Amino acid sequence: MIQDYVNDIAAKMKIQLSELSVVEGCNLGCLDAHLLNLTSNGHQQSALVYQSELDKIQIGESCEQLELRIRSALSHLQMK
Numbered sequence: 209m210i211q212d213y214v215n216d217i218a219a220k221m222k223i224q225l226s227e228l229s230v231v232e233g234c235n236l237g238c239l240d241a242h243l244l245n246l247t248s249n250g251h252q253q254s255a256l257v258y259q260s261e262l263d264k265i266q267i268g269e270s271c272e273q274l275e276l277r278i279r280s281a282l283s284h285l286q287m288k
Contacts, residue, residue, distance in 0.1 A: 209266050210244065210257065214278055221282050223248055230257070246281055251288040255281040 211228050218225050227247035233239060242262070244255045261274040 210262055213265050214244070214246070217275065217278050218246075218248075218282055221279070221286070223282050223286060226250075233259070244278070244281070246285060248285045249288075251285055253281045253284045253288075 210230060214228055215225065225246055225248050227245070229245045231243040231245065233241040233243075240259045242257045242259065244257045246253050246255070255277045257274065257277070261271045264271045265274065
């Protein structure tokens with residue numbers, strides 16, 4: 209679900225992502241957070257994603273803070 213959400217935002221920003229992955233928070237020692245890794249043109253940028261935000265987008269609710277963090281990470285990819 210998050211992959212589709214991120215790809216939609218990236219498409220609106222005209223960014224082609226070559227890779228998109230989510231690292232489970234438990235692997236990082238966090239219970240409610242995950243790391244979203246975005247790759248484009250050989251550059252990588254990460255964004256912190258909370259489980260509560262993933263739950264919101266899964267049921268179709270809007271999550272402006274998540275979208276803002278994703279747009280920020282994508283913007284950083286554009287600048288590299």
